[in-house]
Amino acid sequence: MCPEKPSNSKCPAEHNSGECSKQLLPVRDALDMLNGKWKIPIIIALTFGNYRFKELHRQIGITPKMLSKELKELEMHQLVKRTVYDTTPVSVEYELTPYAASLRNVIDALRDWGTQHRKRLMGKSKTA
Amino acid sequence: MCPEKPSNSKCPAEHNSGECSKQLLPVRDALDMLNGKWKIPIIIALTFGNYRFKELHRQIGITPKMLSKELKELEMHQLVKRTVYDTTPVSVEYELTPYAASLRNVIDALRDWGTQHRKRLMGKSKTA
DNA sequence: CAATCTGGTATCCTTCGGGAAACCGATATA
DNA sequence: TATATCGGTTTCCCGAAGGATACCAGATTG
Numbered sequence: 365m366c367p368e369k370p371s372n373s374k375c376p377a378e379h380n381s382g383e384c385s386k387q388l389l390p391v392r393d394a395l396d397m398l399n400g401k402w403k404i405p406i407i408i409a410l411t412f413g414n415y416r417f418k419e420l421h422r423q424i425g426i427t428p429k430m431l432s433k434e435l436k437e438l439e440m441h442q443l444v445k446r447t448v449y450d451t452t453p454v455s456v457e458y459e460l461t462p463y464a465a466s467l468r469n470v471i472d473a474l475r476d477w478g479t480q481h482r483k484r485l486m487g488k489s490k491t492a
Numbered sequence: 493m494c495p496e497k498p499s500n501s502k503c504p505a506e507h508n509s510g511e512c513s514k515q516l517l518p519v520r521d522a523l524d525m526l527n528g529k530w531k532i533p534i535i536i537a538l539t540f541g542n543y544r545f546k547e548l549h550r551q552i553g554i555t556p557k558m559l560s561k562e563l564k565e566l567e568m569h570q571l572v573k574r575t576v577y578d579t580t581p582v583s584v585e586y587e588l589t590p591y592a593a594s595l596r597n598v599i600d601a602l603r604d605w606g607t608q609h610r611k612r613l614m615g616k617s618k619t620a
Numbered sequence: 621c622a623a624t625c626t627g628g629t630a631t632c633c634t635t636c637g638g639g640a641a642a643c644c645g646a647t648a649t650a
Numbered sequence: 651t652a653t654a655t656c657g658g659t660t661t662c663c664c665g666a667a668g669g670a671t672a673c674c675a676g677a678t679t680g
Binding site for chain 3: 654655659660663664670671672674
């Protein structure tokens with residue numbers, strides 16, 4: 365996967381410089397998007413519907429500071445849309461963008477592997 | 493953080509009780525396995541073949557402390573096998589277990605999404 | 621005898637993620 | 651006037667993550 369050119373068993377000098385780091389980068393990008401304590405909980409919560417700030421705050425149990433920061437990041441990455449309604453106590457709704465659906469595959473892959481891995485470690489280890 | 497008891501507000505019934513935590517835990521598991529600065533670089537490096545400690549240290553540019561810690565974790569999770577050879581300066585080889593191949597789907601999903609996401613943000617940010 | 625190789629440890633120190641709590645301006649209610 | 655709600659922001663603080671460096675024991679080489 366990583367090297368397209370160096371194909372001997374001992375990845376030589378090319379490893380860190382060329383192809384490898386280019387393959388590493390997108391994986392890093394995706395991980396950074398999902399990393400942290402709250403990204404996944406927020407995304408999953410939003411799959412259940414649109415929510416207002418305080419609702420997310422109370423439901424997920426996240427502090428306003430973190431929630432604000434995470435939502436901004438998600439918005440910058442076009443995964444979440446923020447809508448302000450001119451109601452009397454102003455209300456703000458957050459919803460997943462259609463683009464956010466593209467994360468489905470990733471989250472599913474993570475969930476499937478995680479499920480199977482937990483079973484493997486818990487159950488009897490049938491050798492590696 | 494999605495506790496197990498039903499909760500206060502408008503969160504659809506599934507959110508706090510069943511579905512949410514069932515999704516959250518395995519995703520968290522998988523993410524924890526790949527998180528950190530070095531897990532993916534090490535795994536990718538090891539796909540090239542077996543590596544000795546100092547080789548990994550030099551190729552990846554990781555400090556011995558971190559490398560030692562990460563390899564132990566990977567070994568505990570049955571993703572890496574450690575073999576000590578009774579050569580003169582003792583040599584230790586690390587290799588991916590067959591089980592580690594199960595991460596392919598996950599890493600591929602991450603890489604594909606990351607690749608596409610980077611293109612998307614680059615392309616669209618020209619004016620916006 | 622000193623130096624160098626091996627696979628690591630131990631120690632110190634800085635950075636960063638994240639929690640707790642107070643606070644903000646605008647509005648509504650009592 | 652006092653209190654509450656809304657969506658946040660600001661400040662302080664702590665523990666975890668990770669880097670730099672020194673060090674270890676055993677064996678070979680100079």
